[in-house]
Amino acid sequence: MSDITVLVAARKHAVSGRPVRSRADAAAAALALGVSGAVRLLTAGPLPDAVARDYLALGAPLLEVLECGEDADIAARLLPALRDVPWVLAGIRSEAEHGTGSTGILPYALAAALQRPVVADVLGIQAEGSAWIVTQALPKGARRRLRVQAPAVLVVSAAASPTLRHSLADAMAGRIVRKPLQATKPSSASASPSAPAGQRVAGSKRRKLLEARTQQSGHARMLGAIESPSTGGAVLQAGDPLTKAQAVLDYLRTHSLVHF
Secondary structure: OOOEEEEOOEEEOOOOOOEEEOHHHHHHHHHHHHHOOOEEEEEEOOOOHHHHHHHHOOOOOEEEEEOOOOOOOHHHHHHHHHOOOOEEEEEOOOHHHOOOOOOOOHHHHHHHHHOOOEEEEEEEEEEEOOEEEEEEEOHHHOEEEEEEEOOEEEEEOOOOOOOOOOOHHHHHHOEEEEEOOOOOOOOOOOOOOOOOOOOOOOOOOOOOOOOOOOOOOHHHHHHHHHOOOOOOOOOOOOOOHHHHHHHHHHHHHHOOOOOO
16 A cells, blocks of 8 residues: 555536546645555545546546445545555645535545544645645735645645646556445444534535624715725734734624623
C-alpha cells in the first residue's frame, strides 16, 4: 500500500454538465506526486473511466474506486482504506464543486474519525526525512512553514498552482481498480470508527445572516429604498478591551440578539 493517498472525485462541468476532473483534487495529486511517485488515488462512489484516466494522466500509477450508492456515507466507506495510510491529501472544494463525492467537510470528518491532525490551506509540501515541510496560506497573502509528522491529513488550498501534466502514456498505463461493496456486515468488535454525525442540507442552501430588527417610520423606509444603504454603527478606536467588549454586548442586548 502506498504511503500517500489522495482523495479524488468527479465534478460536473459548468456548461456541458458532464463529469470531469476536479482541479482541486488534481492539484493535491500533483503536489503528492512531487514528493513521491508511488501515490495512490482513491475515491468512493461513481467515477467514469474517462475521468479516472484524466487523473492517472498526472502520473499516478493506481486509482482505486470504492463502489457505493449515491446516498451512502462516503466517509465511512473510505475509513477502512485510510486507516493505515500515513499521509492523506484532498483538494479544497470550491463553490461550484460542492455536492461532489469529495465534499468540503470530508477531509475534516476523516481526520476526526482517524484521530489525526489536519492542516488546511496547503500551498506546497517538501519531504524532509520522515516529516514534511508544509507551506500554509494565511490571510492577506501571508505564508507559514510547518513541520508535520505523519500520520496527518492535508487539505490543499485553492491558491496552490502546481504544474498539472497530462501524459497519455501514463493515462493508459495506470491501473483502475474497482472494489465492490461487501454484502457482509462487520461485527461490532471489528467495525471501523464512524465519521462524526452531522445534518445533511441542500448544497444550494445559504446560511441565514444574523440581523438586528429595527423600527423605522414610513419616511425612513422610503429613504432607504431610494438611497444607498449605510452600514451605521460606531467605530471604537480608543478605550481598553473591556470598554469595547461592553459596547458590543450593549448593541446585542439593544437589538435582542442575546438574552443574558
